[in-house]
Amino acid sequence: MSRITQAFNKLKKAGRKALIPYIMSGDPSLEDTKRFIADLDEAGADIIELGVPFSDPLADGPTIQRAHERALQRGTTLRKVLTFVREIRQTSQIPLILMTYYNPVFKFGIEAFVKEAVSAGVDGVIIPDLIPDEAEDFIKLARQHKLDTIFLLAPTSTPDRIKKVVKASTGFIYYVSITGITGAKLTVGDPMKDTLTSIKSNTDKPIAVGFGISNPEEAAEVAKLADGVIVGSAIVRLIAEGKDIKDFVRSIKESLELKG
């Protein structure tokens, strides 16, 4: 059983929800990223998403776009991030997910990537511009080497798409809370409830919700509907401003513990 599945199982037994923060590797440096991972762990993160920078991050809003640019300027590459994860694994067993775009993985070679990611200690991968329809080989290799493949669903997803994405996903399913890009304004309402209900009727796999969750109140509301909450832009913004992230992440964590 993967670290990600173990984490969700444990939380479920305790009646709790997963907190999944996102940070960009190498923003502003990989040494800082190491420190942030320790901070996130300490503040109660259950799983950490590590961004790998790409020149054209088309699913990201301005905050995370700039993080991609900063990380690239510092020479961060997929290869360096894999080496970095190997280092992290010496001291930490927190579940780690890489979030990047398809071309860096494709250029690396999907088989080489899956093998090296698993051997470095990566638990899962999110690639927002790779849909299951185009991921047949990738999924096969990932299953073979026990790497979780986390695909995305959106408010626009039709029953056909939901079935396809649910089937292709392991670890959890990433529900994009808004039609839009990362960091946009969130509205928790009936459409979200309806789509989540429809996804749940298709699967017992955990569902985590991300895109646009920027404060403890929103996190608490989303947590009532899902198994996990992903927070990215709000944390990346604090890092960009040189501010501490621990208190903020802790406040989100506390909001998830409140029973609704």
Place this chain on the structure above:
Amino acid sequence: MNKKAPDNKGHFGVYGGRFVPETLMPALIELEAAYNKYKKDKTFVKDLTSLQKDYIGRPTPLYFAKRLSEALGGAKIYLKREDLCHTGAHKINNALAQALLAKKMGKSRIIAETGAGQHGVATATGAALVGLECEIYMGSEDIRRQSLNVFRMKLLGAKVTEVNVGSRTLKDAINEALRDWTTNVRDTHYVLGTVFGPHPYPVMVRDFQSVIGKEARQQILKAEGKLPDCLIACVGGGSNSIGLFYAFLQDNVRMIGVEAGGHGIESGEHAARFAGGSLGVFQGCKSYLLQNDDGNVLGTHSVSAGLDYASVGPEHCFLRDVKKIEYTYATDDEALKAFELLSKTEGIIPALESAHAVTEAVKTAPAMSKDSIIIVNLSGRGDKDVQEVARIKGIEL
């Protein structure tokens, strides 16, 4: 010829496909269904054909460039005059058809990216004609190079949004347009301007542009009683070239696509994807891509904003593999010379994009016999480039 390309998911061999955020998948499926329905819909086809004739001005002439042919001293050179289309380039063939389709689909708004500004102007024109809200994304570097087209789009009622990230050119405008589409997908149609991006765009845009070659084939048979020996067109994303070539794919005709060689391949400052790129996945499809070893997309350079793009239409890669089309490139300097040559010998100022195709005719024609025939796709007129050419020559207007 393999007639199975593309497959039902838009793969031309290993190229093409759909690499987009899941949010867009339902919209692409909806678009594909709508396109397949309306391309066979009698009213839609009739409306489009009538607008092609009365609004765009089709068929565009196939003009024998006698003085240019004489100056080069070889093959007879014909120019397919897409520069005479309403709004000054072939882009309107696709943009108007997609605007019409968006209206049929019940969308209230269309968006587009633009490099040289021609596709932006064409989309703004289509929006004005059918009555849709319109927003155009354009890199700030291109806005500087093509200020005239920016003002034209505004006159046509479009909102022009400056894109100030990345290389500030066409690729960044496409990223931004895709982000907009992901956000407003329910009421917005994205009028992609070339044979690129996720399926069904490469097929749909090709079909809308294939009128160029259909006309040219009939016209040359009428004028010369035989097919041409060679077709030449410039290749940015590749819509004007595939538009010309498509009707000739079953014929034994040499076809040459001309990419932007910029300052030369060795300089690294170019947009010659076949000469300097490798297989990659970018902005919705798998194709040749200018990228570094880590899979990040490289900056490109061309004097022509419309060719200044890091990747190329997937069907072009496929047709290159099956040896149906050859690809070469022309440098900035060569294109600027051809720009002046055509202006002086024929009284036709070509777009800098089209001047790349003219360059290849200049190289190819002299070695061919006097009874052989070349058709060059003159994809756009050069008025938009006059200011930039003056700036490059150090002339103050």
